[in-house]
Amino acid sequence: MTSELTAEQQSVREEFNWFARSVLRPYSSQADRLGEVPQELLDLPVIANSMRIHVPIAFGGGWQSINTPGRTYDLAANSVLRVVAMEEIGYGDTSLFIALPWPTLAAPVVEALASPELQHRFFSSFVDGSGPCWASFAMTEKNVGSDATGISTTATRDGDFWILNGTKWFIGSGALASWVAVFATTNVRLRRFGIHAFLVERGTPGFVVGRRLPTSGFRALTLSELKFENCRVPTENHLTSGRSGGSGFEASMRTFDQFRPSVGAWAVGASRAALEYAREILLQNGARHANAHSWKRVAARLDDLALSVQAARLLNWKAAWMLDRGIDATQEISVAKAFCAEVATQVCSECLDFAGRAAMAGTAPLEKLVRDMKAFDHLEGTGDIHRLMITRSMLRNSPLNREGDFIR
Amino acid sequence: MDFNFSEIQLHWRKAAADFVVSCSPPPADGASGAHWLERAVADSRRTGVFDCALALESGDTGFDLLAICLVVEELARLDTGFCVAFLNRSLCYRAASFFMSQQVRRSFAEALRTMPAPVGAVLIWPDANSNDSPSSGTTVTLADSQLRIDEVISLAQPDTTFCLGWAPSADSKADGAIGFLASGNSVAPSIEPASVDGFRTLPVNRITGLLYNDGPNTRIHCSEALDFAQLLASAGAERALLFAATEIGLAQVALDYALDYSRTRIAFDKPLCQHQAVALRLAEVAIRIKSARILLWAACERGPLGTPDPKQAAQCWNYCARAAADAASWACQLLGGHGFLTHHPVASWLREIHMLRLLGGQSLESESNLQ
Numbered sequence: 213m214t215s216e217l218t219a220e221q222q223s224v225r226e227e228f229n230w231f232a233r234s235v236l237r238p239y240s241s242q243a244d245r246l247g248e249v250p251q252e253l254l255d256l257p258v259i260a261n262s263m264r265i266h267v268p269i270a271f272g273g274g275w276q277s278i279n280t281p282g283r284t285y286d287l288a289a290n291s292v293l294r295v296v297a298m299e300e301i302g303y304g305d306t307s308l309f310i311a312l313p314w315p316t317l318a319a320p321v322v323e324a325l326a327s328p329e330l331q332h333r334f335f336s337s338f339v340d341g342s343g344p345c346w347a348s349f350a351m352t353e354k355n356v357g358s359d360a361t362g363i364s365t366t367a368t369r370d371g372d373f374w375i376l377n378g379t380k381w382f383i384g385s386g387a388l389a390s391w392v393a394v395f396a397t398t399n400v401r402l403r404r405f406g407i408h409a410f411l412v413e414r415g416t417p418g419f420v421v422g423r424r425l426p427t428s429g430f431r432a433l434t435l436s437e438l439k440f441e442n443c444r445v446p447t448e449n450h451l452t453s454g455r456s457g458g459s460g461f462e463a464s465m466r467t468f469d470q471f472r473p474s475v476g477a478w479a480v481g482a483s484r485a486a487l488e489y490a491r492e493i494l495l496q497n498g499a500r501h502a503n504a505h506s507w508k509r510v511a512a513r514l515d516d517l518a519l520s521v522q523a524a525r526l527l528n529w530k531a532a533w534m535l536d537r538g539i540d541a542t543q544e545i546s547v548a549k550a551f552c553a554e555v556a557t558q559v560c561s562e563c564l565d566f567a568g569r570a571a572m573a574g575t576a577p578l579e580k581l582v583r584d585m586k587a588f589d590h591l592e593g594t595g596d597i598h599r600l601m602i603t604r605s606m607l608r609n610s611p612l613n614r615e616g617d618f619i620r
Numbered sequence: 621m622d623f624n625f626s627e628i629q630l631h632w633r634k635a636a637a638d639f640v641v642s643c644s645p646p647p648a649d650g651a652s653g654a655h656w657l658e659r660a661v662a663d664s665r666r667t668g669v670f671d672c673a674l675a676l677e678s679g680d681t682g683f684d685l686l687a688i689c690l691v692v693e694e695l696a697r698l699d700t701g702f703c704v705a706f707l708n709r710s711l712c713y714r715a716a717s718f719f720m721s722q723q724v725r726r727s728f729a730e731a732l733r734t735m736p737a738p739v740g741a742v743l744i745w746p747d748a749n750s751n752d753s754p755s756s757g758t759t760v761t762l763a764d765s766q767l768r769i770d771e772v773i774s775l776a777q778p779d780t781t782f783c784l785g786w787a788p789s790a791d792s793k794a795d796g797a798i799g800f801l802a803s804g805n806s807v808a809p810s811i812e813p814a815s816v817d818g819f820r821t822l823p824v825n826r827i828t829g830l831l832y833n834d835g836p837n838t839r840i841h842c843s844e845a846l847d848f849a850q851l852l853a854s855a856g857a858e859r860a861l862l863f864a865a866t867e868i869g870l871a872q873v874a875l876d877y878a879l880d881y882s883r884t885r886i887a888f889d890k891p892l893c894q895h896q897a898v899a900l901r902l903a904e905v906a907i908r909i910k911s912a913r914i915l916l917w918a919a920c921e922r923g924p925l926g927t928p929d930p931k932q933a934a935q936c937w938n939y940c941a942r943a944a945a946d947a948a949s950w951a952c953q954l955l956g957g958h959g960f961l962t963h964h965p966v967a968s969w970l971r972e973i974h975m976l977r978l979l980g981g982q983s984l985e986s987e988s989n990l991q
């Protein structure tokens with residue numbers, strides 16, 4: 213076993229560190245204040261590159277290297293590369309990054325279930341140079357979150373169309389999206405087996421953007437309510453077409469598995485940033501006033517926190533590494549995701565305490581990090597849901613089930 | 621990055637797991653624990669597990685600390701006393717391989733292989749800077765073919781036949797130490813059991829004035845003046861990680877036990893594990909253990925000097941010790957009043973984890989090294 217990064221992983225880390233420092237951070241507090249992505253940022257040429265990150269190479273995607281012209285990194289297909297990159301993004305500003313135009317979680321669903329023509333149309337819109345393009349993933353409803361099998365948005369077949377009815381909540385970039393991957397059920401009682409996925413295009417009759425939902429953190433990201441009122445979706449946009457029902461739910465679960473390590477990586481990156489900010493402030497201000505004994509204690513605590521961050525990073529890397537090899541990583545992913553989010557919350561909160569009033573200064577946005585941090589626990593399944601999944605998995609696979617394995 | 625284990629690592633982990641399965645469990649009463657330990661050690665020598673540090677060192681791939689950690693974690697399932705005896709032996713050999721000449725190492729390896737009373741291998745660890753350490757105050761002098769250890773509380777049996785260690789020399793300055801390696805029958809004016817409420821199978825004794833006389837039945841194989849700081853940094857790093865592996869092994873076995881209990885114990889008309897609060901707690905324990913374990917695995921990687929990074933190892937051990945203590949404490953809590961009874965071993969695992977923290981050089985001391 214080795215935790216050393218390969219040359220390729222190291223290059224990706226360096227490029228995304230540059231992206232975080234030079235592209236995200238300068239606009240971070242402005243975006244937080246505005247509640248949207250500043251237009252000047254959207255006008256930067258590098259945004260066209262960032263839109264390609266989650267687009268498969270086959271459709272012209274991938275991150276085009278800045279340091280090595282002509283080289284493309286396939287982040288969509290390589291989970292380890294993706295988590296290495298996403299940690300740097302978290303170090304910059306996660307909320308601003310996910311508010312930027314990109315295919316979001318809709319990409320893996322489209323890649324897994326859409327027809328080749330629809331895949332081409334969908335992915336082309338992110339690489340054809342026609343300007344910013346957003347997509348959204350619409351599963352959550354007002355009363356249905358972690359238990360996604362209980363969604364109530366309905367889908368009814370009507371000739372060459374499907375009619376969608378219902379309301380989705382907490383949809384990131386929903387108000388801006390040109391494409392929305394929507395999950396709806398043909399029969400509520402069938403639970404997971406009744407769930408189908410649809411790709412709804414902006415402008416489809418019956419697709420209405422509702423109100424924006426105010427949040428304490430992740431303010432650059434627009435979270436919206438999306439309404440589907442007799443929304444007529446052509447059958448070619450039915451992402452489970454040609455398959456039996458239920459594959460929509462499976463696809464969504466696979467998507468979550470694929471993206472959860474990214475959430476963990478964002479949390480790790482943000483924790484790293486918080487530690488760095490806190491050290492900086494303490495060295496500038498705190499150390500001057502603190503006596504040697506209390507400074508030692510603070511320094512030791514910062515070391516402790518850094519070690520937790522390292523553990524979170526390694527767990528996340530391992531989960532991504534397993535994903536890339538097709539090993540069942542569900543438990544590892546849940547462990548990593550729950551732990552990363554918990555560590556991030558703890559690290560940011562303690563760093564805020566250490567920094568004191570200086571944390572409110574614009575140059576050290578610890579206060580923003582603390583607000584943002586809670587989102588990592590909620591994104592892609594809450595920490596508690598992951599913990600329940602871990603325990604279920606342990607109860608199924610406990611070593612005690614192996615005869616003779618347990619000695620005393 | 622690569623999270624695969626090598627074939628050697630998998631081989632030794634499986635060998636250890638097979639041994640644990642085949643070995644009869646230690647007696648519950650503790651009265652005949654020492655005899656059980658001797659039998660278990662003899663059995664494990666036959667399978668090669670007990671000497672795997674030697675095998676790894678002499679193998680083609682070189683020494684593999686991660687393999688030893690994996691073995692230790694498996695052995696912790698069986699008995700902590702056994703695990704500590706294994707650690708002592710492995711660390712003796714590892715420490716010798718760091719600081720002793722090739723010739724002495726060969727003689728040491730040979731002595732280990734042929735030693736009739738294998739549990740008697742003792743590693744005396746220098747803790748000159750600590751007032752809390754068990755070996756505090758230990759001094760060693762070597763003169764006139766006689767090795768004298770003034771005072772030590774160790775895990776030795778009364779019939780200790782083998783001793784390897786370092787301690788500040790009575791003659792040297794604070795930064796110097798004597799390394800010694802002696803085998804045969806020692807003379808100890810006073811050997812009395814230390815009153816330690818801990819390992820059920822491994823005797824802990826207070827030995828005062830241990831003497832090795834170089835003669836027909838006893839040999840002082842070598843003594844070398846050593847750089848004290850370098851010794852602590854290099855050998856100490858591996859030692860810290862092996863203690864961490866033991867603690868993680870104990871925490872895992874406590875979690876497994878609590879999981880089983882939560883499946884069978886009914887409360888409010890359903891198994892404990894179906895209560896959400898219990899399920900969340902079990903997951904939290906698993907997460908803590910997994911986070912400590914992955915840190916340990918990463919810390920086993922060798923630095924530029926061929927050994928783990930000392931600071932990283934000390935931090936890792938601290939983290940693992942705390943995680944293991946929390947995990948075992950939560951597992952104990954889950955059993956309610958039963959966790960307090962000797963019918964269930966969870967309480968003893970918790971106690972043993974705390975003992976390992978003290979035995980290994982005290983976590984506070986380790987923390988102060990980090991500052």
